[in-house]
Amino acid sequence: VNGHIVKAFSEELATLGHKIAAMGGLAERELADAVTSIERRDLALAGRTVAADLEIDEAGRDIEAQAILMIARRQPVASDLREIIVAVKIATDLERVGDLAKNIARRAERIIENHPQRAMSGFVRMARAAMQQIKDVLDAYSSRDTQKALAVWRADEEIDSIYNSLFRELLTYMMEDPRNIGSCTHLLFGAKNIERIGDHATNIAENIYYLVEGEPLSESRLRLDDTETGRPARPVDADRSA
Amino acid sequence: VNGHIVKAFSEELATLGHKIAAMGGLAERELADAVTSIERRDLALAGRTVAADLEIDEAGRDIEAQAILMIARRQPVASDLREIIVAVKIATDLERVGDLAKNIARRAERIIENHPQRAMSGFVRMARAAMQQIKDVLDAYSSRDTQKALAVWRADEEIDSIYNSLFRELLTYMMEDPRNIGSCTHLLFGAKNIERIGDHATNIAENIYYLVEGEPLSESRLRLDDTETGRPARPVDADRSA
Numbered sequence: 001v002n003g004h005i006v007k008a009f010s011e012e013l014a015t016l017g018h019k020i021a022a023m024g025g026l027a028e029r030e031l032a033d034a035v036t037s038i039e040r041r042d043l044a045l046a047g048r049t050v051a052a053d054l055e056i057d058e059a060g061r062d063i064e065a066q067a068i069l070m071i072a073r074r075q076p077v078a079s080d081l082r083e084i085i086v087a088v089k090i091a092t093d094l095e096r097v098g099d100l101a102k103n104i105a106r107r108a109e110r111i112i113e114n115h116p117q118r119a120m121s122g123f124v125r126m127a128r129a130a131m132q133q134i135k136d137v138l139d140a141y142s143s144r145d146t147q148k149a150l151a152v153w154r155a156d157e158e159i160d161s162i163y164n165s166l167f168r169e170l171l172t173y174m175m176e177d178p179r180n181i182g183s184c185t186h187l188l189f190g191a192k193n194i195e196r197i198g199d200h201a202t203n204i205a206e207n208i209y210y211l212v213e214g215e216p217l218s219e220s221r222l223r224l225d226d227t228e229t230g231r232p233a234r235p236v237d238a239d240r241s242a
Numbered sequence: 243v244n245g246h247i248v249k250a251f252s253e254e255l256a257t258l259g260h261k262i263a264a265m266g267g268l269a270e271r272e273l274a275d276a277v278t279s280i281e282r283r284d285l286a287l288a289g290r291t292v293a294a295d296l297e298i299d300e301a302g303r304d305i306e307a308q309a310i311l312m313i314a315r316r317q318p319v320a321s322d323l324r325e326i327i328v329a330v331k332i333a334t335d336l337e338r339v340g341d342l343a344k345n346i347a348r349r350a351e352r353i354i355e356n357h358p359q360r361a362m363s364g365f366v367r368m369a370r371a372a373m374q375q376i377k378d379v380l381d382a383y384s385s386r387d388t389q390k391a392l393a394v395w396r397a398d399e400e401i402d403s404i405y406n407s408l409f410r411e412l413l414t415y416m417m418e419d420p421r422n423i424g425s426c427t428h429l430l431f432g433a434k435n436i437e438r439i440g441d442h443a444t445n446i447a448e449n450i451y452y453l454v455e456g457e458p459l460s461e462s463r464l465r466l467d468d469t470e471t472g473r474p475a476r477p478v479d480a481d482r483s484a
Contacts, residue, residue, distance in 0.1 A: 071313060
């Protein structure tokens with residue numbers, strides 16, 4: 001009987017893992033579509049992207065419901081409990097990635113209206129970096145790969161740095177011509193949304209580390225590395241220095 | 243023995259409740275200090291506010307650790323499990339409120355530099371409304387008061403509406419004089435942070451509703467009310483229409 005229960009529990013955990021992977025796929029796609037809708041000035045795609053966010057929210061609720069049911073019925077402890085809790089946390093982060101992608105799509109019309117074309121390249125570069133981060137961190141989760149998770153955690157610096165440049169660039173366009181102010185402000189918020197998507201990728205990376213190593217990332221050797229390199233445990237708000 | 247376990251569990255739940263109340267108090271204070279630091283041009287206070295956020299993060303980790311321990315040791319089901327899960331969710335929202343308040347404090351220097359004084363009144367009004375929301379929703383949690391939680395949930399509209407006006411107002415100042423662009427952009431991000439603090443208050447309100455009523459707010463009669471009034475279940479991004 002015990003063997004049966006253990007098997008049922010592993011199967012449920014595997015299902016939970018598949019659901020996270022599927023939800024992650026939806027979030028990646030929503031972000032890609034939001035950015036494409038702006039690049040190609042495709043408002044119909046922007047509208048579909050906003051609508052698609054409901055699907056991600058539903059996937060998040062489904063994962064949470066399964067997790068609560070598993071805790072109540074299987075009463076897991078130690079690493080089994082950690083698996084479930086981390087799954088819920090990752091789902092929460094992916095749900096927020098979806099929300100942020102939706103916000104970008106919602107701004108598409110205002111951004112497209114009147115933005116200086118040269119402002120797009122930094123925005124698109126930043127978006128591609130964030131998409132890669134989401135993809136890599138989901139791979140790291142599937143393969144329980146701490147090294148890959150740490151690589152994602154470290155690469156967030158690059159997104160922050162692109163954001164920082166883009167912030168200054170957009171302010172310049174606004175100062176050059178007041179007609180740029182509206183669209184550049186929306187583009188700035190869009191860029192900030194992408195920067196926050198990067199933060200969610202690092203949150204997920206931290207959770208993978210915790211899941212595999214059994215201790216939080218911030219309490220471990222990386223905190224020492226931070227002191228050495230001067231990089232703070234949490235990325236500072238990049239535009240602070242702009 | 244069973245009576246003993248039940249009593250121990252209720253005591254642990256009460257402790258968890260006290261910890262949430264204390265964490266909420268820290269978040270309220272951090273937000274108040276962030277806004278005061280800008281109003282009074284007090285950069286030392288802004289610095290202390292940024293530093294104080296570590297305390298909120300620590301409180302959040304403590305609540306989560308206790309919750310995991312309670313689930314593992316007491317193996318609660320039904321409403322007991324709901325109590326614990328809702329506590330963790332509220333702690334997550336409060337932690338984000340702290341992060342957002344910290345971000346406002348971080349921008350204090352850039353905002354103070356050069357903002358048009360008339361821009362402050364909308365910002366301060368919005369911040370006061372958000373502080374009231376956090377205070378009310380924490381009261382609603384302590385007293386398990388669904389009506390009060392619903393009042394918070396509905397009042398978020400007001401914050402969104404102030405934000406919407408402020409967004410347009412700030413864009414006007416930027417167009418009037420390019421020297422306003424830097425500080426007004428930071429003030430706009432600060433305002434957006436407050437708008438998001440309002441969203442976290444509504445998240446907490448939704449969780450209180452779920453805790454007391456046993457069903458999610460969005461699935462219940464309020465969804466019908468939304469259709470009637472045309473108010474969406476989630477506030478739309480207010481500046482979308484700006």
